[in-house]
Amino acid sequence: MSEPQADVTVVKSPVYLKYRFTAGSAPARFLGRLKEGVLTGQRCPRCSNVYIPARGSCPACGVPTEKEVVLSDKGTVQSFTIVSIPIPGNPIEPPYIVANIVPDGANISFIHLLSECVNEEVHIGQRVQALWKPAAEWGYSMDNIRYFRPLDEPDVAVDRIGKLPVTGLES
Ligand SMILES: [Zn+2]
Incomplete structure (x- = not known):
């Protein structure tokens, strides 16, 4: 008779993810300015909130954000x-x-x-x-x-x- 074996509690399984990120126009502008050493956001024309990094629209108002704002x-x-x-x-x-x-x-x-x-x-x-x-x-x-x-x-x-x-x- 063989000895009872301990329960398997851990399995190591390396996972590799290779992906491409398509920035879109607003993040692409953000990343382009970042390459110049400048942090930028975009201001919502309705509520005036400034978002960084900009996604191209205001999540609160649902309107496009096109005005770039240079941030500190x-x-x-x-x-x-x-x-x-x-x-x-x-x-x-x-x-x-x-x-x-x-x-x-x-x-x-x-x-x-x-x-x-x-x-x-x-x-x-x-x-x-x-x-x-x-x-x-x-x-x-x-x-x-x-x-x-x-x-x-x-x-x-x-x-x-x-x-x-x-x-x-x-x-
Ligand atoms: Zn807004």
Whole structure:
């Protein structure tokens, strides 16, 4: 009689996905400006919200957004998490911070890394700025920004996050 075997609880099965991303006109403009080192959004002609990255229409009003707005690479932490678990294939050593950052001039956030900070001191309303890679390395990707890092500026009140104007950059 053979020994009873333990239940199988884990099966490792590598999955590879190869895909092409067709940007569409609004994201293509966003990515083109990103390659020039410029963050842009689009303003809704009805509600005036500025979206980054723009998808070509306002999800609230359902109207096209065609006016491009140049945004700051300074922003405010809207929310964040401290990642403590290593992610397979990700070269970044935990613990590290992933934050939702609202760039000045926009009304919504995007996700990016936050570094050069004390993780336990990161907080909502904290001011941050992008650290860009050298221009020679810029492509059509948010990876042009290595990460965001804290700015020595006063915090933004929670109800003011996503409502800051861009000074001197509006196109
Ligand atoms: Zn709108």
